[in-house]
Amino acid sequence: MAEVPSPAPTGDELLKVLSALGNPHRMRIVAALLESRNYVSALAREIGMGRPLLHMHLQRLEAAGLVVGTLELAEDGKAMKYFEVTPFFYELTPHVVARAAMTITETADRTAKEEAK
């Protein structure tokens, strides 16, 4: 059980993880969700944050594979999206970083790309 991506993550993956976790709010969100899985609105109240904003942070974390959200139907029919943290594990060393750095997708070539279309 529990897949752990430990050893050699791809550059883009590590980049998403690090930039996702490198934010005070998102770190606290992970902390809150680790204590108990929760749905968006309740979590927003708990940590005192607007829903749209929390929503944005959550999908940033989810895009990085650090949390997962499941849309569940409560008994009374209400649709609520529960989030919980993934058992992720990354080792952060110079070697790992250097290895990942080689496989970074250049997202910085918006030159003569729009026109080609």
Added chain:
Amino acid sequence: MAEVPSPAPTGDELLKVLSALGNPHRMRIVAALLESRNYVSALAREIGMGRPLLHMHLQRLEAAGLVVGTLELAEDGKAMKYFEVTPFFYELTPHVVARAAMTITETADRTAKEEAK
């Protein structure tokens, strides 16, 4: 030798490390410096980046404790700042993140703080 801050980093420390490493340029800088320590101007040429910009990235990495710079005097008297990577090591797990999240210095309270002074 080589101090490794592995187990339970403070929130602010982890925050600095993650946001420092969560950037494509800075990952490449670490990669380049791991191969061989280098001074600013040469490194700038090597990775094709402006000196002022590289300078900024370097001091961001240094502030996070991931690289160290030493100002050395070459034989011909020129002052050159050599950078090299630190043997850092961080474990990234939900538990570590949650633990760090509790010790985050609220830098976001510029409310009734100026007046108190």
Added chain:
DNA sequence: CGTGCCTGTCAGAAAAGGCTGACAGGTATC
């Protein structure tokens, strides 16, 4: 003394990220 290479910093433009209020849809209860 001009040229070259080193160091650093500064102001200001450009891009990215964070944040808010308003809106739309859904289902259940009074």
Added chain:
DNA sequence: GATACCTGTCAGCCTTTTCTGACAGGCACG
């Protein structure tokens, strides 16, 4: 039908980060 929850998205503002060009100083070589 009005209220009260839940979900999501969108335009627009504001702050932070990223990036560039120009400038300062230092030391050595021709």
